[in-house]
Amino acid sequence: MTGLWAPAHWREAQTIARQQAVLATTERVAGETVIRLTTSGMNDSMGPAELSHGGFSMHMADALISPAVGLTMWAVTGGCVAQAVRRLRNETTELPLPRMGLLGAFVFAAQMINFSIPGTGSSGHLAGGLLLTLLLGPNAAILVMATVLTIQALLFADGGLLALGCNIVNMAVVPAYVAYPLVYRPLATLSNSSSARRRLATVLAAMVGLELGAFAVVVQTLLSGVTPLSFATFAALMLPIHLAIGLVEGIATVAVVEWLERVRPETVRKPAQAGSRVAAILGLATLFIAGFLSWWASNQPDGLEWSLQRTAPGWEESPPPSKLHAALARVQQRTSWFPDYAFASPGEQEPANETPAWPTVSLGTSLAGVLGSVIVLGATVAVGLLVRPRARQAPTP
Amino acid sequence: MSQCASNLWTAALHADDFARRDTWLRRLDPRTHVAITVAYLLAAMSLPLHDLSRLILLAAYPVWTSLAGGIPFAYLARRAAIAAPWIVLVAVSWIWLDRRPLVPGHAWPTAGDLAAASLLARLALTVAAASLLLALTGLSGLTAGLLGMRVPPLCVAQLWILHRYALVLSDEAARLLRARELRSAGHRLTWRQAGILLGQLCVRAFDRAERVHRAMGMRGFDGHSLRAFETRTRRLRATDLAYASVMILWILWARFGDGAAGLGRRLMQLAP
Numbered sequence: 001m002t003g004l005w006a007p008a009h010w011r012e013a014q015t016i017a018r019q020q021a022v023l024a025t026t027e028r029v030a031g032e033t034v035i036r037l038t039t040s041g042m043n044d045s046m047g048p049a050e051l052s053h054g055g056f057s058m059h060m061a062d063a064l065i066s067p068a069v070g071l072t073m074w075a076v077t078g079g080c081v082a083q084a085v086r087r088l089r090n091e092t093t094e095l096p097l098p099r100m101g102l103l104g105a106f107v108f109a110a111q112m113i114n115f116s117i118p119g120t121g122s123s124g125h126l127a128g129g130l131l132l133t134l135l136l137g138p139n140a141a142i143l144v145m146a147t148v149l150t151i152q153a154l155l156f157a158d159g160g161l162l163a164l165g166c167n168i169v170n171m172a173v174v175p176a177y178v179a180y181p182l183v184y185r186p187l188a189t190l191s192n193s194s195s196a197r198r199r200l201a202t203v204l205a206a207m208v209g210l211e212l213g214a215f216a217v218v219v220q221t222l223l224s225g226v227t228p229l230s231f232a233t234f235a236a237l238m239l240p241i242h243l244a245i246g247l248v249e250g251i252a253t254v255a256v257v258e259w260l261e262r263v264r265p266e267t268v269r270k271p272a273q274a275g276s277r278v279a280a281i282l283g284l285a286t287l288f289i290a291g292f293l294s295w296w297a298s299n300q301p302d303g304l305e306w307s308l309q310r311t312a313p314g315w316e317e318s319p320p321p322s323k324l325h326a327a328l329a330r331v332q333q334r335t336s337w338f339p340d341y342a343f344a345s346p347g348e349q350e351p352a353n354e355t356p357a358w359p360t361v362s363l364g365t366s367l368a369g370v371l372g373s374v375i376v377l378g379a380t381v382a383v384g385l386l387v388r389p390r391a392r393q394a395p396t397p
Numbered sequence: 398m399s400q401c402a403s404n405l406w407t408a409a410l411h412a413d414d415f416a417r418r419d420t421w422l423r424r425l426d427p428r429t430h431v432a433i434t435v436a437y438l439l440a441a442m443s444l445p446l447h448d449l450s451r452l453i454l455l456a457a458y459p460v461w462t463s464l465a466g467g468i469p470f471a472y473l474a475r476r477a478a479i480a481a482p483w484i485v486l487v488a489v490s491w492i493w494l495d496r497r498p499l500v501p502g503h504a505w506p507t508a509g510d511l512a513a514a515s516l517l518a519r520l521a522l523t524v525a526a527a528s529l530l531l532a533l534t535g536l537s538g539l540t541a542g543l544l545g546m547r548v549p550p551l552c553v554a555q556l557w558i559l560h561r562y563a564l565v566l567s568d569e570a571a572r573l574l575r576a577r578e579l580r581s582a583g584h585r586l587t588w589r590q591a592g593i594l595l596g597q598l599c600v601r602a603f604d605r606a607e608r609v610h611r612a613m614g615m616r617g618f619d620g621h622s623l624r625a626f627e628t629r630t631r632r633l634r635a636t637d638l639a640y641a642s643v644m645i646l647w648i649l650w651a652r653f654g655d656g657a658a659g660l661g662r663r664l665m666q667l668a669p
Contacts, residue, residue, distance in 0.1 A: 101558025115591030255592020
């Protein structure tokens with residue numbers, strides 16, 4: 001039975017195999033034994049016959065995003081890929097080109113191998129982002145995953161072309177540039193790191209990577225305005241499933257990496273340096289504060305607003321004093337996705353006389369806080385990278 | 398014989414087969430088709446969700462291109478069906494949640510129906526445009542076009558190697574699974590066994606990579622220069638520029654002009 005959730009390209013193969021089911025019969029002349037091999041029966045086990053875990057949900061189609069979101073994500077992808085290429089050329093004397101290409105092909109082929117998840121009756125398969133990062137390092141892993149996603153989009157219509165930028169960010173950049181340095185490396189490179197700790201680090205990194213990728217899908221779809229679902233409903237649909245998918249991915253990655261370490265230890269890359277635990281702790285603390293503690297932020301007016309309300313009542317409704325003010329106010333209205341740190345929802349304005357409840361538990365506020373923090377952090381890192389002094393290289397003989 | 402893997406790649410390589418047939422549309426530079434496809438995707442995706450009439454107008458481009466390029470509609474429809482499940486869910490949610498009637502006094506059709514139809518039309522048109530791009534240029538033409546657009550040669554080299562070896566490794570994976578199936582007496586694959594199979598496949602990938610690396614070294618690859626992957630891109634000709642201009646102008650007119658409503662009005666003026 002072809003599962004609804006199977007990766008799209010394997011569903012197509014299943015359809016073709018079913019249409020062309022071949023019955024091969026071999027009869028031995030000397031004996032009475034008849035061997036029948038039914039390829040359709042064998043294809044059941046070779047492809048994603050059972051419910052597989054979400055190969056459909058992470059590949060976004062063009063119809064689900066707006067040009068603004070698509071082009072923005074393409075710009076982010078372009079920047080990350082350019083950075084990955086530059087770093088790869090700097091850190092390696094010889095490009096591991098055949099290894100990267102073959103491991104990309106491995107990720108492709110690995111999606112054929114479906115394994116059963118105990119206790120659920122469904123099956124899963126490896127997505128490959130974190131595994132590639134552990135084997136090749138984050139920079140090469142981004143290039144390889146981007147290539148895999150491009151081939152899937154071009155040859156198998158698994159994901160749109162303008163949405164390819166979003167897909168590369170969600171499934172390549174997030175595991176390699178976010179989950180690996182912030183979750184895996186700090187945990188796995190501690191001086192007393194045991195194999196149990198490294199397994200935990202792998203599983204946690206896989207879960208965080210997939211969860212953040214799914215969260216990014218929710219944000220990108222909502223910002224494009226093509227779905228009528230609210231943020232809470234959409235998030236409730238996507239996030240729990242991808243938590244389970246991340247757990248499966250983590251366990252599969254651990255199984256593969258441990259087997260490789262036993263048989264071919266030179267293939268598994270040791271992280272070059274211990275990750276910055278301070279950065280990881282600060283990052284997680286920022287997300288916690290912005291996403292959760294913001295509910296306890298006061299919703300009473302701050303000092304300036306309180307003073308203005310007493311000295312110049314009605315100042316908020318007064319018309320702008322000049323054309324420049326009016327123009328800038330129009331720009332601000334158009335560009336503010338999160339007015340008052342929540343989602344703009346025209347149908348749900350609170351009546352002006354009621355004081356809002358405290359704490360203001362609101363997923364829109366959480367999202368606004370998290371996104372704002374990420375944007376500020378990203379801008380800070382970008383500016384810092386631009387102005388930091390370049391290290392002098394030793395002159396080559 | 399790994400039926401599953403070869404069926405999969407037969408289906409995918411149909412795209413390249415189309416590109417080998419010689420029609421005038423395929424003799425155009427790949428960058429022409431890339432520019433037209435990007436303009437088309439931006440035009441279709443930038444339409445407001447309830448604007449169905451302009452989408453119908455924009456459908457003329459994939460219809461014209463598939464007829465002129467000799468690409469069957471069934472191929473485009475099958476590729477749209479692959480991306481359909483998630484879009485269908487979102488479309489159904491529109492029908493369920495947005496029940497404002499479009500015509501006063503009638504419960505049906507609703508604004509949600511219009512949004513759902515528009516979403517499905519967007520899916521069909523965007524997938525058709527992307528499929529036509531590959532069918533007209535083929536992977537080799539597309540990569541040549543990408544190099545002409547200053548994509549890093551490392552990325553293009555990756556695409557080539559992946560395209561070449563994905564079938565080889567898919568065959569190996571199918572053989573591993575078949576061997577396990579024949580020896581497993583019907584037991585399902587556990588995650589631990591899957592880890593071993595994946596590890597085996599990974600080791601074979603590494604071994605093959607080592608052989609490919611040695612072969613490349615013997616053919617002059619020094620670990621830095623990617624000259625072998627750079628194809629010389631020819632200059633754009635007047636035909637390429639003219640065709641791209643006409644198509645992009647048409648797309649802009651369909652997106653921003655008075656479009657179907659204007660045509661309808663003029664036809665009604667002509668009627669007695």
